Amino acid sequence: MAVAANQPEAAVDPSNAIYVNQGDDEPVQMESLCMNCHENGTTTMLLTRVPHFRDIMVASFECGHCNFRNNEVSFTGTFGEQGVKYTLTVAKGDQQALSRQVVKSDNAVVTIPELEFEIPAATQKGSITTVEGLLMDAASNIKLLQEERRAADPATAKRIDEFLAKLDACQQGECAFTVLVDDPAGNSYVESPGGNPHQDAILQAEHYDRSHQQQIDVGLLAPEEAQASADQGEIAADDPHHGPGAVGASALQKALARIQGDKAEQIMSKYTAPDEVLELPGHCLACNAEAVTRVFQTSIPYFKEVVIMSNACDLCGYRSSDIKAGGGVSEKGSHIVLDVSKQDDLRRDVIKAESASVSIPEADLEVTTGSMGGLVTTVEGLLEQIITALRSTQTFQLGDSASALDRSTWGAFFQKLEDCMALKQSWTLKLTDPLSNSFVAPCTENPESDPRLTVQEYERSAEEDEEYGIDHLKRYAGEGLNMDSIDLN
Numbered sequence: 001m002a003v004a005a006n007q008p009e010a011a012v013d014p015s016n017a018i019y020v021n022q023g024d025d026e027p028v029q030m031e032s033l034c035m036n037c038h039e040n041g042t043t044t045m046l047l048t049r050v051p052h053f054r055d056i057m058v059a060s061f062e063c064g065h066c067n068f069r070n071n072e073v074s075f076t077g078t079f080g081e082q083g084v085k086y087t088l089t090v091a092k093g094d095q096q097a098l099s100r101q102v103v104k105s106d107n108a109v110v111t112i113p114e115l116e117f118e119i120p121a122a123t124q125k126g127s128i129t130t131v132e133g134l135l136m137d138a139a140s141n142i143k144l145l146q147e148e149r150r151a152a153d154p155a156t157a158k159r160i161d162e163f164l165a166k167l168d169a170c171q172q173g174e175c176a177f178t179v180l181v182d183d184p185a186g187n188s189y190v191e192s193p194g195g196n197p198h199q200d201a202i203l204q205a206e207h208y209d210r211s212h213q214q215q216i217d218v219g220l221l222a223p224e225e226a227q228a229s230a231d232q233g234e235i236a237a238d239d240p241h242h243g244p245g246a247v248g249a250s251a252l253q254k255a256l257a258r259i260q261g262d263k264a265e266q267i268m269s270k271y272t273a274p275d276e277v278l279e280l281p282g283h284c285l286a287c288n289a290e291a292v293t294r295v296f297q298t299s300i301p302y303f304k305e306v307v308i309m310s311n312a313c314d315l316c317g318y319r320s321s322d323i324k325a326g327g328g329v330s331e332k333g334s335h336i337v338l339d340v341s342k343q344d345d346l347r348r349d350v351i352k353a354e355s356a357s358v359s360i361p362e363a364d365l366e367v368t369t370g371s372m373g374g375l376v377t378t379v380e381g382l383l384e385q386i387i388t389a390l391r392s393t394q395t396f397q398l399g400d401s402a403s404a405l406d407r408s409t410w411g412a413f414f415q416k417l418e419d420c421m422a423l424k425q426s427w428t429l430k431l432t433d434p435l436s437n438s439f440v441a442p443c444t445e446n447p448e449s450d451p452r453l454t455v456q457e458y459e460r461s462a463e464e465d466e467e468y469g470i471d472h473l474k475r476y477a478g479e480g481l482n483m484d485s486i487d488l489n
Contacts, residue, residue, distance in 0.1 A: 034063035041068070082207040083184035083214060089202045090131065092176045097202060098132040101191040107218050108183035110134065115166055115177065121217065126187075131179060135171040139164055184214035193406075199368070207370075284313035291315075297326055302447050303351075303439045304330075323351070323376060329470060330436035332457040338379065338440050339452040341426035345443075346380040353437035355468070358386070362427040363416040379429060379440070380421060387417050434464040 027046040034041040041063035048058060061070045090097040104110065106126040110119040119138060129137065142164060149157040170177045181188050186207075192200045210218070282293040291313040299305045305326030312319045338345065352358065352375045358367040365386070372389060375382060391414070420427045431438045436457070442450040465471040 032061065034061075034066065034068055036068040037063060037066040039063065039065040041065070082186055083182070083210050084186045084188060085183070085206045085208065086179075086181040086188070086190040087204040087206075088131065088179045088181075088190055090170075090173075090177055090179065091202070093173050094202075095173055096193075098130065098171075098173055100131050100193075101128070101189075102131055102134055102181070103128055103187075103189040104134065104181060105183055105185055105187040107185040108181055108188040110138075111180040111182070112170070112177055113180070114175075115163070115170070117163075117167070131190075132171055134179070135167060139167050139171065142167075184210050185218045282311060284311065284316060284318055289313060289315040300439060302442065304436075321376075323374070325353075325435075325437050329468075329473070332436065333432070333434040333460050333464065334436040334438065335454075335456045335458060336429075336431040336433070336438060336440050337454040337456075338429040339426065340379060340420070340423070340429055341452065343423065345452060346378065346421075346423065348379050348443070349377075349439075349441040350379055350382050350431075351376055351437070351439040352382060352431060353433055353435065355435045356431050356433035356438040358382070359430045359432075360417075360420065360427055361430070362425070363413070363420055365413075365417065382429075383417065383421050387414065387421070390414070390417075434460050435468060 027044050029042055029044050031040050032043040033039075041061055044060045044062075046058045059072045061068075063069070088097065088100070104124075104127050106124065107121050108126075109121050111117070117138075124137075124141070127134075127137065142160065146157060146160060149160065166175075169175045179190075181190055190203060190205075192203050192205075277294055277296040280293045280295060282291055283289065284291040291311055294310045294312075295307065297305060297307050307324045307326050309322040309324070310319070311321070338348070340346065352372075354370055354374045357369045358372075359365060360383075367386060372385065375385060377385065419425060429440075431440065440453060440455075442453050444450045447453060447455060460470065462471070
């Protein structure tokens with residue numbers, strides 16, 4: 001899901017070079033007034049896409065009379081489906097960590113707990129910088145009125161000087177500290193050299209559902225809609241089972257996949273037609289206008305029953321589909337192994353649930369649980385989306401600012417993936433799903449007779465049972481409670 005939004009302008013530090021993909025767009029130039037000398041200058045505007053920053057409008061002004069220059073960025077992209085929170089632990093003397101790229105939107109809150117320092121949302125314009133540059137900008141803003149403070153309130157000015165000394169020590173790498181970037185709009189990013197924050201020793205990335213207040217703050221709820229939903233009550237943000245980042249039994253209720261457009265319905269309709277379609281009133285996920293949600297249940301042979309919820313908006317044309325697992329929770333997890341050696345294998349349908357991890361040993365690729373969400377696609381489409389996602393998050397390792405070693409390493413890695421997609425060699429697709437909610441279509445009527453597809457069940461670990469709340473269900477069953485009376489929502 002993505003909701004269109006017009007966000008405030010952001011200043012760009014010209015000293016921080018970043019790769020911009022101009023594509024086929026041509027810049028537009030127009031004459032405008034210079035606010036420095038009040039003569040006419042030239043404004044150049046370009047609609048483009050910056051990696052991790054989505055679509056932006058870059059505006060550059062230059063005056064030929066006084067040589068005044070100014071650069072600004074307006075965000076014209078989308079909100080993320082969820083908010084995001086990055087936690088970067090910077091060790092003493094770790095210059096590489098200080099040099100990591102940071103994309104901070106104006107909705108983001110930046111915190112350094114060791115200094116009890118916070119940059120609230122909307123107090124600074126969005127920026128593209130580094131961890132060191134983030135600290136440098138913060139120090140520069142604090143120093144702006146320091147001379148006036150020394151004259152008016154020497155005691156306060158002294159305390160601020162002491163704080164600036166600590167901030168400078170962090171900037172120089174003389175002490176360890178932690179940087180937290182919390183963006184409910186989902187438009188901020190902290191670079192991970194390995195490309196996967198889940199496997200980064202010093203960086204943690206957490207995606208969460210926006211709270212009611214956060215939806216108001218980023219402009220996703222109009223005042224009247226906010227009041228109407230507030231009257232219905234709200235789940236507490238720190239509720240471990242229902243709030244943002246919920247764990248336990250509520251994780252079982254997540255959709256297997258959410259897809260924009262009607263591709264999910266097209267794939268599901270190949271297996272069986274729905275007996276009954278229910279129409280329920282709802283709201284568009286993009287523009288929040290009233291829209292109809294169609295719900296029907298269908299069955300996939302040798303897999304399970306699934307519930308498809310399709311949302312279509314007549315006002316803005318946005319379409320999306322949610323696929324949820326029907327029936328009970330599988331008793332065991334599943335390992336799915338597909339030997340991809342023919343073109344027909346690339347066209348097999350795939351349901352990759354959010355709970356599934358993906359690996360391709362021949363390409364040294366592993367996609368951890370939750371990294372790409374749920375997908376309904378084909379084997380070829382799955383590999384294509386993995387390549388697209390990796391390229392969009394590895395521009396710092398592939399662009400002009402990357403080292404020759406990084407470009408060579410990542411270039412060779414992407415070549416392996418391209419060779420797999422072109423089927424220049426046979427390769428193996430592995431899906432591991434603790435909830436058995438993932439599926440690869442067999443090429444025969446019975447999956448057991450498919451020579452290139454293997455599906456094996458396995459006993460879930462205690463950690464997996466705890467993560468998905470299955471140990472709670474087992475405890476209820478052991479105590480002889482009525483499972484039908486337990487509310488997982």
